[in-house]
Amino acid sequence: MRGEVPASATVDWWFMSKGESEFAHIYSYADMTGYVMDDRFVERLDWNGSKKTVDVQDGSIFILNVTYNDTGTYRCYFDRTLTFPNYEFHTNATKFITINVVGKETRGTASILSEVMMYVSIIxxxxxxVVEMIYCYRKISAAGEEALRESEAEYLAITSESKDNCAGVTVSE
Structure with a gap:
């Protein structure tokens, strides 16, 4: 979407039920208003696409209260017009979505495998x-012990120097 080029778009949804041979127009969205075109979908389709703009970028819909009769192929036809000072440029796109309604939600093999791999990677x-923490703790501990030995040796060296200096001092009368 480019803000300097005014545009407008319309979205039309079509449905071909399993066993049928032709698409039926079920929903149309134009000029920021949506219309249900098929009685089978009255009060069951809800616009989920771009709102408050005539330049629609997202043309998605929700199907509410899904039934087995909603199994089939859906076709989305997107028509967009870019308005330039000297001409208009029309473009369109068509997408097909096949939906198979089942009684109970099923999980695919990829979903199960990805979940197992997620837990394996977390563990x-x-x-x-834990291994890295133990390694770092041991390294810090060893460095601390070495520093402690150095400070003890330094303390003993200072103490023995003090004693040596004290023995050389004579008391004057």
């Missing part, structure tokens, strides 16, 4: 984090 990352 693997947590294990790696």
């Amino acid at each position: 693997g990352l947590q294990f790696w984090l």
Whole structure:
């Protein structure tokens, strides 16, 4: 969408039920208003696309209270007109969506596999984090012990120097 080029668009949805041979016009959206065109979908279709603009970018709809009769092929026809100072440019696109209504939600193999892989990766990352924490703790602990030994050696060296200096001092009378 380019703001400097005025445009307008219309969206039409068509439906061909399983077993039928022709598409029936079920919904039309133009000039910021939607119209249900087929009695089978009255009060069951809801506009979900672009709102408050004549330049529609999203032409999606919701089907409410889905039944087995909604199984079939849906066709979305998108017609857009760009208005330039000297001419108008028309473009259109058609998308087909096949829907199969089933009694109970089913999960595909890819969905199950991706969920298992997600949990495996989470456990693997947590294990790696624990190993890394132990490694860092040991390294910091070893460095701390070495620093402690150095400070003890430094303290002992200072103490023995003090004693040496004290032995050389004579008391004057």
